[in-house]
Amino acid sequence: MNEFSQAIRGGDYEGGGAASRRVKELLKKVGADPAVVRRAMIAAYEAEMNVVIHSHGGELRARLDAERLVVEVVDTGPGIPDLEQAMRPGFSTAPAAARELGFGAGLGLPNIKKNSDEFEVQSAAGTGTRVRFVIALKPAALYGSGRRSLEIRGEQCKQSLRCLSACPTQAVRVFRGRPEVLDYLCIDCTACIAACPTGTLTLGGPPLPSPPPEHAVLAVPAEALVQYGPGVTAEQAMAELSSLGFGEILVTAPWEAALRQEVREEAQRDNQPLPVISPACPAVVALIETRFASLVPHLAPLASAAEAIAATFAGRPLYVVVSCPSQRTALMEAGTTPAPQTVLPSALRDILQPRLRRNHPTTRLGHTPPHPPPDLLRVTGLRHVLAVLEAIENGLAEGIRVVEPWACDEGCFGSPLLGEDPFLTQSRYDASATLRVSSNAAPVATPRRQPFKPRPGLRLDPDMARAIQKLSRIDRLRRTLPGSDCGMCGAPTCASLAEDIVLGRASAEACVRQERSGASGVDQEKKT
Amino acid sequence: MQLELLAQEIGARVCSPGRGVNVEIDQVYAGDRISDLLNAAGDHALLVSNLSSGHLIRVAELMDVPGLCLVGGQTPDEAMLAAAAEHGTLLMVSRAGLFETCGRIYQALGRGGRADG
Numbered sequence: 001m002n003e004f005s006q007a008i009r010g011g012d013y014e015g016g017g018a019a020s021r022r023v024k025e026l027l028k029k030v031g032a033d034p035a036v037v038r039r040a041m042i043a044a045y046e047a048e049m050n051v052v053i054h055s056h057g058g059e060l061r062a063r064l065d066a067e068r069l070v071v072e073v074v075d076t077g078p079g080i081p082d083l084e085q086a087m088r089p090g091f092s093t094a095p096a097a098a099r100e101l102g103f104g105a106g107l108g109l110p111n112i113k114k115n116s117d118e119f120e121v122q123s124a125a126g127t128g129t130r131v132r133f134v135i136a137l138k139p140a141a142l143y144g145s146g147r148r149s150l151e152i153r154g155e156q157c158k159q160s161l162r163c164l165s166a167c168p169t170q171a172v173r174v175f176r177g178r179p180e181v182l183d184y185l186c187i188d189c190t191a192c193i194a195a196c197p198t199g200t201l202t203l204g205g206p207p208l209p210s211p212p213p214e215h216a217v218l219a220v221p222a223e224a225l226v227q228y229g230p231g232v233t234a235e236q237a238m239a240e241l242s243s244l245g246f247g248e249i250l251v252t253a254p255w256e257a258a259l260r261q262e263v264r265e266e267a268q269r270d271n272q273p274l275p276v277i278s279p280a281c282p283a284v285v286a287l288i289e290t291r292f293a294s295l296v297p298h299l300a301p302l303a304s305a306a307e308a309i310a311a312t313f314a315g316r317p318l319y320v321v322v323s324c325p326s327q328r329t330a331l332m333e334a335g336t337t338p339a340p341q342t343v344l345p346s347a348l349r350d351i352l353q354p355r356l357r358r359n360h361p362t363t364r365l366g367h368t369p370p371h372p373p374p375d376l377l378r379v380t381g382l383r384h385v386l387a388v389l390e391a392i393e394n395g396l397a398e399g400i401r402v403v404e405p406w407a408c409d410e411g412c413f414g415s416p417l418l419g420e421d422p423f424l425t426q427s428r429y430d431a432s433a434t435l436r437v438s439s440n441a442a443p444v445a446t447p448r449r450q451p452f453k454p455r456p457g458l459r460l461d462p463d464m465a466r467a468i469q470k471l472s473r474i475d476r477l478r479r480t481l482p483g484s485d486c487g488m489c490g491a492p493t494c495a496s497l498a499e500d501i502v503l504g505r506a507s508a509e510a511c512v513r514q515e516r517s518g519a520s521g522v523d524q525e526k527k528t
Numbered sequence: 529m530q531l532e533l534l535a536q537e538i539g540a541r542v543c544s545p546g547r548g549v550n551v552e553i554d555q556v557y558a559g560d561r562i563s564d565l566l567n568a569a570g571d572h573a574l575l576v577s578n579l580s581s582g583h584l585i586r587v588a589e590l591m592d593v594p595g596l597c598l599v600g601g602q603t604p605d606e607a608m609l610a611a612a613a614e615h616g617t618l619l620m621v622s623r624a625g626l627f628e629t630c631g632r633i634y635q636a637l638g639r640g641g642r643a644d645g
Binding site for chain 2 (some may be wrong): 013014016017020034037038041045046049101102105107
């Protein structure tokens, strides 16, 4: 039986390590690779000693199958009040007794994470802590690339199941109430991250070091320089960045341009299958390798801009701001030393935002930024149109004079009634060319005959008092629903189902999940 | 360098012989934090530490570390000696402190690296 569980006693420093030893025996039994054993031991021992040092006691459960080792370490409390803090390297609440023995470096949880392929920790003050980690037994090469940076925070999953249809390679499963990702299919794109309403699927990253190591290099993509809202220009953000103490700071855009140029030249070569596909986006490269094997020869044999930067600055501490898991994976696989550190745009924002506020008190809403935004902003695709309209409503579209929103991607070229991808269709139309037409009518814009007016919104009841009653019934009902917005009842969200039930459009038993999760859903609602 | 030889060179007393005389190490790491030691541990490493708790032995056991060096003339207790013997970990004790022990190891390795050493 490749499975066991062993009790861990809180405060039992003498016995600490016994459960990890059994994990090791388990791995040795199947002849696991020494590197795997090594990673497993670091993770298991850290997790086990956490229970000894910090908790009333708990248990380590290990399960081994042909592909992976799954370890769960649970304790009965007192729990971690602030998980984010606990994950920060160097943060520790270990008592003096533990520190004397060499524990309490504040590296436990980060160490577990670093040495596992999947890592998850759940905890709250007053309850217990549960750490789960997975270590793949086989070298990733067996599955092709298979090394992913996407992070799963399973405890946040509400089973909306949107990730399932969003994933372009069908790599996601939600079998046990939380997502699992098949590494050999995952291309580290952002489809599931964008679809997930609860932040379960995400990308994590450390804070920016302050001060940075000597001679450290920071590579920033343009998008990370213009994320500070209206009124803050890329130049201002760069000026702030320069004061952080990095030896060298560079923007990735020129590196991307250099790659583009090189890819163009690649297309000039004889025998090169056309079109040449640029490897600028590592997620697309992984997609092609996963789903479009016949197109692999079309990929220009070049590394992404971030990898080129890593190669150029090999030997120096390098920090790269990445916008997606695939960039992180590409950098990790590039094999340059020291391994580049990846930083999220949010880590940059956390540091720069307060400084920008302090140093540029005049750049806030109502102040015209020195860098004029485009005269006309063309927005296409409903998802983006919605986001931009919301931004305008919230006063965040400072300085933009004209907006031209289109519901379909790339405007009407993106109509599903055309049957072809909008980018392809549009590529055949040259807007600057004059088509010979047989009409001489001068194009004009004409005024509207009916004024615009808001549509009447939802009316729960013609009678105001009864409408208010219904509103509170809807609200009560909504709280009893699972909140997963799974859509299996036929309504798009739990809130809309609550409304439909109260308005008599749906039956009170419409929710297919309520029996299982409804009761606990109510409990959870009360707790939070 | 061979562990036994290194012990001799730095004037450390070998309390538990470990896996035998032929164990070669190519990495030395000194530290007092278990997490650091775990990360540095490997099957060709010598760990040097002020710690003398059973956890040092446990790290060695879990991580297949062939050698441990205690410093400051600490005497390992019976349990530690027994554990070291059981897991085949070479246990040496240096009378010097951590800093000086590391200095001696550095020198010894420097000499050992040369042909005449």
